[in-house]
Amino acid sequence: MKIYFVFSSHFGHILREENCRILVSFANVKRTIDLNQYYGFIPKLPEGFPEILIDSGGYQLQTGVRTSMRISVSEYSRWLIDALDKYPEIVGYMNLDILNDPLETMNNQFRIESEGLKPVPTWHDSDPQEFLSFYCSHYEWVAIGGLVGKRALGKRYITNLCNWMHQEYPGIKFHLFGIGISGALGYQQSSPYSCDFSTWSTVSRYGHAIVNRKTDPQYFTPGDGGQLIKEIMLPLNIRKKLLATVEVIDKSWNEYNPDEPRMKNIKNIDHDLILHEQLTREAVVNIKMFENQINEKSGKEYQGLLV
Numbered sequence: 001m002k003i004y005f006v007f008s009s010h011f012g013h014i015l016r017e018e019n020c021r022i023l024v025s026f027a028n029v030k031r032t033i034d035l036n037q038y039y040g041f042i043p044k045l046p047e048g049f050p051e052i053l054i055d056s057g058g059y060q061l062q063t064g065v066r067t068s069m070r071i072s073v074s075e076y077s078r079w080l081i082d083a084l085d086k087y088p089e090i091v092g093y094m095n096l097d098i099l100n101d102p103l104e105t106m107n108n109q110f111r112i113e114s115e116g117l118k119p120v121p122t123w124h125d126s127d128p129q130e131f132l133s134f135y136c137s138h139y140e141w142v143a144i145g146g147l148v149g150k151r152a153l154g155k156r157y158i159t160n161l162c163n164w165m166h167q168e169y170p171g172i173k174f175h176l177f178g179i180g181i182s183g184a185l186g187y188q189q190s191s192p193y194s195c196d197f198s199t200w201s202t203v204s205r206y207g208h209a210i211v212n213r214k215t216d217p218q219y220f221t222p223g224d225g226g227q228l229i230k231e232i233m234l235p236l237n238i239r240k241k242l243l244a245t246v247e248v249i250d251k252s253w254n255e256y257n258p259d260e261p262r263m264k265n266i267k268n269i270d271h272d273l274i275l276h277e278q279l280t281r282e283a284v285v286n287i288k289m290f291e292n293q294i295n296e297k298s299g300k301e302y303q304g305l306l307v
Contacts, residue, residue, distance in 0.1 A: 001191040001298070003180075003291045004053045007046055008201035011280045016048045018284050023196045026076055027057025045087050053196070054080070054093035055177075058122075071096070073108050077115040084117075094143050095119040102127035106134075120175065125161065132169075141173040141193065148178040155225075159186035166190045181210065184227050184290070191294050199231060200283040204276045207234050210283035212290060229290040234279075 004023040005015050015022055024045055045052060057071045076096055084090055095112060096119075098104045105122060112119045121135040124146030135142045144165070147158070158179055163186075165174050173193035176183060180197035187195070203210055211219045213228045224230060 001187060001291060001294045002051075002194040003287060004051070004194060004196045005200055005284065005287070006196050006198035009046075011201050011277065012046055014277070014281050014284055016046075018281070018288065019050060020284065020288065021051040021053070022046065022049050023053045023055055025055040025057045026079065027055075027071055029079075045083065045090075049089060051091045052087060052089050053175075053194070054083070054090060056094045056096040056119075056122075058094075058097045058099075073111045077112050077117060080112075080117055080119075081115065092120050092141065093117075095122045097122040097124070097145055099124065099146070100126070102131045106131060122177075136169040136172045141175065142169075143175040143177055144192075145177040147176060155182060155185045155227075158183040159189055162186040162190040162192060165192070180287075181229060181231050184229050185225055187294055188226070188228060188297070191298060197287055200287055201280060203231060203283050204279035208232060209234055209279050210286050212286040212293075214289060214293070215286070228293050229286060 002021060004021045007015065007022045007024045007028075029045060056076055073096055080093055084093075095105065096108045098108065102124070105124075105127075109119060109121050120141045120143050121139050122143040122145050123132045123135055125144060126146055132142070144161075147161075158176075162176075162183070165172070176192050176195040178198070179195060180199055183195060200210065208231050210229065210231050213220050219230065219232050220227070
C-alpha cells in the first residue's frame with residue numbers, strides 16, 4: 001500500500017525530510033505568471049518529493065471550499081499537460097469528479113482523455129455499481145471517493161468496503177480518498193493500492209497525536225481490535241499549551257500580516273512551535289511505519305502490484 005500525505009505548506013519541510021509521497025490538489029496549487037503563456041500561468045508544485053499524486057479539486061469545488069485556481073475540465077487539462085512535462089515525479093492524476101452525477105463524471109473522464117491525458121477514474125460509493133464495473137474493466141487504477149462523510153458509519157464500513165472491492169474486482173489498484181486513520185483496520189485486513197492521509201498536519205492544532213502500536217503500545221486497548229495506528233487526545237496541560245499557541249498564531253496572522261503564511265509571524269513562542277513540529281513529525285513517522293507494517297503483512301501476489 002502506498003500512502004500519500006496531503007500536502008501542507010506549513011509543515012511541508014517535514015514531509016520532504018522524511019521522503020514522503022504527497023498528494024496535491026489542483027484547487028490549491030500556486031500560480032506563477034508567465035507572459036509567454038497565453039493562459040497566464042505555468043504549473044508550480046512542491047519540489048523534492050519522490051512521488052506526487054494530483055487531485056482534481058472537484059471535492060473543494062462542490063463543497064464551497066475557497067480555491068486558488070479556477071476549476072474546470074479545460075483549465076485542469078491544460079494545466080496537467082504542462083505540469084506533466086515539468087514534473088516527472090507526478091505518478092498519477094485524478095479525474096474531475098462531480099458529486100452525485102456519475103454520468104457527468106464519466107463524461108469528464110472522456111473529455112480529459114480527449115486531450116491525450118490518462119486520468120485515474122473516480123467512483124463514489126453512492127454511484128451505481130455499473131460505473132465502477134466499467135472503470136475496473138477499462139482501467140488498472142481506480143479512485144474511490146465520497147467516503148469522507150461515511151466516517152460516522154464506523155470503522156467496519158471501510159473494512160467491509162475494502163474487503164468487497166478486492167473480492168469483486170481482484171487485481172484492480174484502488175485509491176481511497178480522504179480515509180486515513182479511520183480506515184486503518186480495513187487496510188490491515190484488505191489494503192488498497194493507495195490512500196491519502198490529511199490528519200498528519202492538523203493533529204497538534206487540536207491537541208492530538210498519532211501513535212503507533214509498535215512504539216507506543218500503552219495507548220492501545222483490546223477495544224481497538226488490533227488496530228496498529230490511532231489518533232489520541234493529549235493530556236489537558238499539553239492541549240492547553242498547543243491551543244494557546246494556535247490562538248496566538250491566528251491572531252498574529254489575521255491582525256498583523258494577513259498576506260503571509262501564519263507560521264512566519266511568530267516571535268515569542270518558539271518552544272511551543274517546537275512542540276507542534278515535534279508532534280507533527282512523530283505523526284508522519286508513525287504513519288510511514290504503519291505503511292511499512294501493512295506492506296510487510298501483505299501477500300506476495302498483492303505486493304507485486306506495488307512494483
